Amino acid sequence: MRxxxxxxxAALFAVIIALSASLFLPTIAAPQTSRSSKEAPRRxxxxxxxxxxxxxxxxxxxxxxxxxxxxxxxxxxxxxxxxAKSNAIFFEELQKWFAKNHPTTKLVYKVKxxxxxxxxPGLLKELAANADAAILGVAG
Amino acid sequence: xxxxxxxxxxxxxxxxxxxxVNIVGTGPYRFIAYDKRYLSGKSxxxxxxxxxxxxxPQDVLSSYVNGNDPVTGMPFAQEIVxxxxxxxxxxxxxTGLPATRAVPPTLIxxxxxxxxxxxxxxxxxxxxxxxxxxxxVEAMLAGTKRKPTDFVSxxxxxxxxxxxxxxxxxxxxVMAGAKPSMFxxxxxxxxxxxxxxxxxxxxxAIFVGGPVRNxxxxxxxxxxxxxxxxxNAILGRAFLLLGKTATGVHVYPTEYFESGTSxxxxxxxxxxxxVVTVENEEALPPGWTxxxxxxxxxxxxxxxxxxxxxxxxxxxxxxxxxxxxxMMVDYAHGLAGGGAVTIYMDPTVARMLYDSYGFDTKxxxxxxxCDNFQMTVDQYWSNGxxxxxxxxxxxxxxxxxxxxxKAFQDGNKTMxxxxxxxxxxxxxxxxxxxxxxxxYVTNFRIGQGIKVSDWK
Numbered sequence: 390m391r392x393x394x395x396x397x398x399a400a401l402f403a404v405i406i407a408l409s410a411s412l413f414l415p416t417i418a419a420p421q422t423s424r425s426s427k428e429a430p431r432r433x434x435x436x437x438x439x440x441x442x443x444x445x446x447x448x449x450x451x452x453x454x455x456x457x458x459x460x461x462x463x464x465x466x467x468x469x470x471x472x473a474k475s476n477a478i479f480f481e482e483l484q485k486w487f488a489k490n491h492p493t494t495k496l497v498y499k500v501k502x503x504x505x506x507x508x509x510p511g512l513l514k515e516l517a518a519n520a521d522a523a524i525l526g527v528a529g
Numbered sequence: 530x531x532x533x534x535x536x537x538x539x540x541x542x543x544x545x546x547x548x549x550v551n552i553v554g555t556g557p558y559r560f561i562a563y564d565k566r567y568l569s570g571k572s573x574x575x576x577x578x579x580x581x582x583x584x585x586p587q588d589v590l591s592s593y594v595n596g597n598d599p600v601t602g603m604p605f606a607q608e609i610v611x612x613x614x615x616x617x618x619x620x621x622x623x624t625g626l627p628a629t630r631a632v633p634p635t636l637i638x639x640x641x642x643x644x645x646x647x648x649x650x651x652x653x654x655x656x657x658x659x660x661x662x663x664x665x666v667e668a669m670l671a672g673t674k675r676k677p678t679d680f681v682s683x684x685x686x687x688x689x690x691x692x693x694x695x696x697x698x699x700x701x702x703v704m705a706g707a708k709p710s711m712f713x714x715x716x717x718x719x720x721x722x723x724x725x726x727x728x729x730x731x732x733x734a735i736f737v738g739g740p741v742r743n744x745x746x747x748x749x750x751x752x753x754x755x756x757x758x759x760x761n762a763i764l765g766r767a768f769l770l771l772g773k774t775a776t777g778v779h780v781y782p783t784e785y786f787e788s789g790t791s792x793x794x795x796x797x798x799x800x801x802x803x804v805v806t807v808e809n810e811e812a813l814p815p816g817w818t819x820x821x822x823x824x825x826x827x828x829x830x831x832x833x834x835x836x837x838x839x840x841x842x843x844x845x846x847x848x849x850x851x852x853x854x855x856m857m858v859d860y861a862h863g864l865a866g867g868g869a870v871t872i873y874m875d876p877t878v879a880r881m882l883y884d885s886y887g888f889d890t891k892x893x894x895x896x897x898x899c900d901n902f903q904m905t906v907d908q909y910w911s912n913g914x915x916x917x918x919x920x921x922x923x924x925x926x927x928x929x930x931x932x933x934x935k936a937f938q939d940g941n942k943t944m945x946x947x948x949x950x951x952x953x954x955x956x957x958x959x960x961x962x963x964x965x966x967x968x969y970v971t972n973f974r975i976g977q978g979i980k981v982s983d984w985k
Contacts, residue, residue, distance in 0.1 A: 431639040437661045439652055439700045439774035441691045442632045448624055449537070451574070451617040452546045458610050468535065469921040471583035471913055473937070478587050479578075482594040486606040501535075502925040504918040508538065517543040522613045525536050526552025527578055 460493045461521040466512070467500045470528050476500075479527060536573045550612035551575040554582055574612035574621075576605055583913045635663075647704075652774045654766065654801060658704040669699040672709030673716060673984055681719045693719060697775035704774075705767035711760055714741055714833055715767045716984035722835030722976045723772065729914075731837050732799035734871065734973040735768060736958065737807045738821035739831030741981050749807035751962025754873065754969070756802075765802030768835075797839055804841070804973070808958050812876035814883035816890050820958055823891065824978040831981040836871070838973035840864050847966050852886060853878055854894060858901045860970040866914040869954040869974035870898065875961030878968050895952035902949050906933050907942035915948070 455461055465483065467476045480498045487494050497520070501509040505528070516523060539549040553575050577600045579593050598605050636643060643660055647653050659665065670677055677696035695716065702715050718735050742749055748758035756762060810819045821832045842860050857872055864870065874882075882888040888897070909915050910933070923930030929950065936944045949955060956975050961967070 431641070433637055434640050434643060434660060434662065435635050435637045436643055437663060437666055437696075437700050438632060438634055438636050439647075439661065439697070439704065439770075440632050440650075441693065441697055441775050448626070449541045450624055451621040452540050452548060454548045454614050454616060456614065458613055463613070466535075469924075470917045472916045473910060473920060475583050475585055475590060478585075479582070479590045479594065482587070482591045483606065483609075485591075486594055490606070491610070500924055501921060503921040505921070507921075508535070509921075513538060513543055516539065516547065517545060520547060522548040522550075523539050524550050524552065524609060524613075525539065527582055528551070528553045 455522055458487075458491050458494045458522070462495045462497060462519065463522045463524060464497050464499050464516050464520040465524045465526070466516070467498070468505045468525065468528055469501060469503075470505045476527065483524075536575075540573070548613045549574070550609050552578050552609070554578055554580040576608045576612060577601070578605065583916075584911070652770070653704070654769060654773075658770070659706050661700040661703040665703045666696065666699050669702050669707065669709050669712055670696065672712030675716070675984060681716060682723055691775065693771070693775045698771060701771035701774055702767045704770050705763050707763050707767050711745060711763060711767075713981050713984040714745060714760075714764060714831075715771075717833035717979040717981045718764065718768050718835050719771060720984065721833055721979040722837070729839065730793045730795045730797040731839050732797040733768065733803040734836040734838060734971070734975065735764060735803050735805045736820065736834045736836065736975055736978075737764070737805065737832070738810065738819055738834075739826070739981070740829060741831035742807045742810075744831075747807045749809040749960050751964060753807060753809070753960050753962070754804075761805045761807065762802065765805040768803045769800060799839075799841065803835075804971075806873060806958055806960055809876055809960050812879070812963060813959050814879050814889075817879060817883070817957075817959065818891060820956060820975070821978070823956070824975070826978060826980065832978040833981060834975050834978040836869075836973045836975040838867065838869070838871070838971055841969045841971045843969050844967045853882055853966075853968070854886060854888065854897050855901065857968065857970050858898055861898070861902060862904070864970065864972040866912045866948075867918070867972050867974065868949070869956075869972065870949065871956040871958060871971050871973040871975055872968060873958045873960050873971065874968035875966055876959050876963045877961075877966040879957075879959045881966065891957040892952060894957055895955035898955045899947060899949045899952050903945045903947055905942060906936045906944050906946055909933060909946060909948055910937050 465480055467480070470476075477498075480496075484496050484498075487496050499512060499516075501512050503509055536549045536551040540546050551573055554577070577598045579596070579599050582590075582593075585593075594606055596605055597603060598608050601608065603611075636646065638646065640660060644657055647658060647660075648655055652658075673695065675695045677694060677699070679695045680692055681695055681698055682693045683691065698716055698719050699712065702712055707715060714737065722733065737747060741747075745760040746758075747760045751757075753761070808820055810821075813819065819828075820834075821830060822828060824832060824834060826832050840863075842863050844856065844860065853874075861870055882894060888894045910920065919930050920934065923932075923934035925931075929946070933944075933946055936942070936946075954974070956973075
């Protein structure tokens with residue numbers, strides 16, 4: 390049977406620090422310390438935290454939006470995800486919706502080069518020159 | 530997360546930038562939502578489309594466009610228009626670094642509570658771990674001459690970019706129950722690759738070759754791919770635990786996530802051990818080169834190479850008179866695709882291929898595979914993996930994919946093609962105890978090899 394010992398001052402201090410720290414760690418599940426008052430205090434263990442802090446990127450605000458989509462040219466850029474047929478049909482259905490609800494919007498279908506995860510700088514350069522806005526999809 | 534990056538490029542890096550709305554399925558939505566809310570903070574507007582998407586008929590896709598976003602409940606198409614026209618709100622206009630959550634270097638509690646804490650934070654495989662006390666981690670660090678602060682790998686998966694040091698790997702190694710003698714091999718695996726995680730159900734494949742196999746008493750004979758060896762088991766476990774802690778795939782419960790789980794719809798049970806495989810180099814037929822040397826290393830060098838894939842198909846029964854090479858080709862039609870194949874065969878199968886079918890090198894077998902695997906363009910492009918990864922290359926004009934795209938578009942869908950174009954993508958690993966003539970065909974792509982001596 391394991392010998393149970395009373396916590397030292399240092400250990401108690403460590404508990405206070407740990408509990409204080411947990412107040413600032415709302416997304417980490419807090420240690421469960423519930424214990425019957427009749428039970429003897431158990432030995433505390435200090436372990437290294439396996440987690441690594443994330444590298445946080447600087448925020449960039451959204452750029453100003455269009456005042457309206459009416460009369461604008463919007464490129465629909467397919468990312469090559471899923472299958473060719475579904476992407477083409479999906480665009481066709483979206484085009485029908487725009488024709489009914491925003492008939493003066495020009496919706497243009499573009500398929501990017503390369504796999505879905507790689508950039509297509511040529512297409513983006515054309516987009517910058519010729520489109521007022523972009524719809525990017527579909528990613529599954 | 531590529532889709533979020535493309536959207537940001539259109540908004541933030543194009544000159545002039547253009548308003549953009551990203552259409553995503555529920556899987557990547559989880560990535561993007563978390564990314565936007567907690568990490569990079571670069572604003573992206575998105576609309577969520579119902580899934581399944583690929584392979585759906587017109588009436589279903591029409592219902593998606595004319596229906597509601599399944600997350601917000603708002604009309605889908607109108608949400609696109611609003612995303613392009615509604616002025617940015619206060620959160621979308623913020624600049625600077627978002628607040629970060631402090632990560633304390635140590636955790637203090639009873640052993641029982643710490644086990645529970647690690648489990649509840651999804652830092653384990655839900656079996657008890659060895660708690661990483663400072664003393665145990667120090668002992669693990671003695672297994673390498675590298676400094677604890679040395680950089681090993683970087684993982685850009687959620688939750689955010691993380692740089693993994695030797696000490697971080699040591700913590701995971703302790704948790705998995707590793708001995709210091711195993712540490713250089715675990716470090717090598719970490720340097721070779723990171724835990725495979727995506728919106729599809731990947732797993733890793735960790736390959737080990739060279740003298741380290743015997744130094745660590747790894748199993749490459751009877752039952753080598755099963756749970757019958759300490760080092761094989763612990764290497765796979767350490768890699769998984771590292772993926773769930775230091776290299777960063779854990780996601781904390783938020784309003785977007787039910788629990789700290791991966792974004793895959795199904796997951797993959799093979800992730801538990803990361804398919805640790807050790808080649809039975811001693812049982813290779815004459816002329817068959819160990820994979821270590823095929824990867825470019827010299828005889829006598831110990832190497833770990835981490836790859837990824839998702840499927841293992843087993844031949845199950847003993848070989849018959851049916852040509853095993855053709856049987857491997859046939860079985861490979863059941864793989865999800867992806868352009869690479871790794872075949873794990875028992876030495877008896879290798880010997881049969883050598884003795885009876887004239888395969889006096891692994892390279893000949895790899896070439897046979899490429900020459901004899903055929904499918905129609907319709908079958909090829911109907912596979913979402915091929916469409917998502919290769920279709921754009923064909924559209925760009927790269928052969929042979931361009932011809933395959935053209936045939937598909939011209940309606941010549943029954944045209945037969947040979948999709949495996951590079952024999953180097955067909956890897957052969959000889960592993961097993963020579964008690965049964967069986968093999969696995971997998972779609973694992975073996976990655977970059979790392980010399981274990983670099984991490985000793």
